Amino acid sequence: MQQFEESVYQLIVETSTNLPGDVRRAINLGRSMENRATRAGLAMSTIARNIKMAEEQVSPICQDTGMPTFIIHTPVGANQIEMKRAIKSAVQRATKEGKLRSNSVDSLTGANSGDNLGPGTPVIHFEQWENDYIDMRLILKGGGCENKNIQYSLPADLEGLGRAGRDLDGIRKCILHAVYQAQGQGCSAGFIGVGIGGDRTTGYELAKRQLFRTVDDVNPKPDLDRLEQYIVETANQLGIGTMGFGGEVTLLGCKVGVENRLPASFFVSVAYNCWAFRRQGVEIDGATGAISNWLYERGSDVSVEESAGQGAEDLAAAGGAADAEASAAAGESREIVLQTPVTEEQIRQLRVGDVVVFKGEMHTGRDALHKYLMDHDAPVDLNGAVIYHCGPVMLKDEEGWHVKAAGPTTSIREEPYQGDVMKKFGIRAVIGKGGMGPKTLAALQEHGGVYLNAIGGAAQYYAECIKNVNGVDFMEFGVPEAMWHLEVDGFAAIVTMDSHGDSLHEGVEKDSLAKLSAFKEPVFK
Numbered sequence: 187m188q189q190f191e192e193s194v195y196q197l198i199v200e201t202s203t204n205l206p207g208d209v210r211r212a213i214n215l216g217r218s219m220e221n222r223a224t225r226a227g228l229a230m231s232t233i234a235r236n237i238k239m240a241e242e243q244v245s246p247i248c249q250d251t252g253m254p255t256f257i258i259h260t261p262v263g264a265n266q267i268e269m270k271r272a273i274k275s276a277v278q279r280a281t282k283e284g285k286l287r288s289n290s291v292d293s294l295t296g297a298n299s300g301d302n303l304g305p306g307t308p309v310i311h312f313e314q315w316e317n318d319y320i321d322m323r324l325i326l327k328g329g330g331c332e333n334k335n336i337q338y339s340l341p342a343d344l345e346g347l348g349r350a351g352r353d354l355d356g357i358r359k360c361i362l363h364a365v366y367q368a369q370g371q372g373c374s375a376g377f378i379g380v381g382i383g384g385d386r387t388t389g390y391e392l393a394k395r396q397l398f399r400t401v402d403d404v405n406p407k408p409d410l411d412r413l414e415q416y417i418v419e420t421a422n423q424l425g426i427g428t429m430g431f432g433g434e435v436t437l438l439g440c441k442v443g444v445e446n447r448l449p450a451s452f453f454v455s456v457a458y459n460c461w462a463f464r465r466q467g468v469e470i471d472g473a474t475g476a477i478s479n480w481l482y483e484r485g486s487d488v489s490v491e492e493s494a495g496q497g498a499e500d501l502a503a504a505g506g507a508a509d510a511e512a513s514a515a516a517g518e519s520r521e522i523v524l525q526t527p528v529t530e531e532q533i534r535q536l537r538v539g540d541v542v543v544f545k546g547e548m549h550t551g552r553d554a555l556h557k558y559l560m561d562h563d564a565p566v567d568l569n570g571a572v573i574y575h576c577g578p579v580m581l582k583d584e585e586g587w588h589v590k591a592a593g594p595t596t597s598i599r600e601e602p603y604q605g606d607v608m609k610k611f612g613i614r615a616v617i618g619k620g621g622m623g624p625k626t627l628a629a630l631q632e633h634g635g636v637y638l639n640a641i642g643g644a645a646q647y648y649a650e651c652i653k654n655v656n657g658v659d660f661m662e663f664g665v666p667e668a669m670w671h672l673e674v675d676g677f678a679a680i681v682t683m684d685s686h687g688d689s690l691h692e693g694v695e696k697d698s699l700a701k702l703s704a705f706k707e708p709v710f711k
């Protein structure tokens with residue numbers, strides 16, 4: 187078993203940096219369904235480009251490399267204690283080399299362990315089997331989509347859909363509702379795993395295990411097969427679209443499993459996975475510990491389609507290069523280049539739909555920083571500043587810090603603080619993903635601010651726009667939560683909430699709720 191640790195390391199690197207073949211195929215199909223000239227289409231193109239960049243640079247597809255979760259089948263008599271030790275050591279190495287972000291945080295103090303090890307992390311499930319080889323599967327599911335998991339207890343009354351009973355049609359309603367409530371916040375277009383039955387714990391486990399099925403497999407239970415197909419088709423009529431920008435593609439896959447339940451309980455548990463659906467698996471020789479086979483088609487075998495004229499289609503080139511038809515479809519999107527710091531006047535000119543390309547310094551800030559800034563001073567002048575909701579993957583060498591991955595994080599978590607923090611320090615622009623709520627929208631209007639949506643998960647795409655790390659504060663918060671001062675060039679994001687009271691997110695949510703209500707009537711009798 188000498189090579190076992192190296193095999194685990196290879197599996198981690200492959201999973202984090204190279205999206206598997208079946209997921210790529212689903213994304214290619216999604217891209218073909220989305221109108222390329224729209225905001226959702228541009229987001230899809232950026233995602234495709236990011237997948238390629240991650241593979242080429244062997245760097246994380248998304249900066250949030252999630253909760254490493256291993257499911258391992260071992261031959262009878264295999265030493266699981268030794269394997270556990272090797273897995274932890276491989277996780278440590280992958281973190282040190284920037285293939286995983288340091289993601290293990292003390293729940294009470296917020297202290298980051300720095301190496302992805304700690305109580306409960308990584309997650310390792312062992313099971314014995316009577317084969318002589320090891321089957322090891324890994325999923326790296328990020329926090330943003332994990333936050334969109336949802337569990338229903340039937341019967342229930344669901345927004346837009348009414349009564350969901352204890353039958354297949356009630357289950358249908360729960361799953362559709364699960365997609366609706368995620369909106370773009372889990373980096374749609376997503377994949378969902380559904381667990382019917384079990385208890386509250388095993389229901390979620392069953393849901394997550396569905397994510398290990400290949401996107402294109404067929405459910406052996408005809409009823410569930412029909413349900414899976416219905417859900418993908420119907421969810422794509424909700425109009426949520428990539429990143430919640432509105433569009434044709436909201437869901438790329440649905441897998442449903444069923445287990446027995448107690449007479450009193452009826453749970454439907456839904457695990458939502460973003461487009462950055464990172465899971466792989468290997469067969470390992472029980473004697474040597476070497477990889478003998480990959481269990482899912484590898485990313486390198488399926489190319490992510492790039493369309494002709496690709497230069498003109500990514501986000502940074504969107505406004506300027508869009509032709510008349512494209513501009514109209516994207517809601518008259520304009521491209522505006524802004525040098526930071528920015529003025530109130532510049533910000534008041536921006537409208538929902540504009541593509542802004544930033545140049546200059548921006549500062550990262552997420553949960554720990556926003557809480558801190560509520561009752562402390564900022565370490566740097568934030569007048570006219572741009573805040574980026576981002577927890578990057580960073581590596582340090584003799585020359586200083588380097589950005590390895592730097593996409594946006596879900597902004598809604600900062601809703602209680604954002605407006606106050608902007609007003610207090612004179613911050614003019616906030617970049618994140620998934621949109622923010624009414625409190626922030628009101629503050630943007632009053633203060634003269636703007637919210638921009640970057641493409642979630644596009645961590646390599648944005649890392650390339652960061653030309654220098656000017657400095658860092660609050661390293662004590664841990665790498666993802668620290669305040670990084672970043673020099674950017676060509677950093678593009680779309681205005682989705684402006685200083686005139688308009689919010690694209692509010693509109694998409696309202697429209698999708700109306701569309702959801704059309705699926706109220708029973709389908710599965």
Ligand SMILES: O=C(O)C[C@H](O)C(=O)O
Nearest residue numbers: 250328329330577595596
């Ligand atoms: O933690 C992050 O960097 C992102 C997170 O996965 C999110 O989707 O909000």
Ligand code: SF4
Nearest residue numbers: 248328330373460643
């Ligand atoms: S940022 Fe988006 S793509 Fe990355 S883990 Fe979170 S939900 Fe997934």
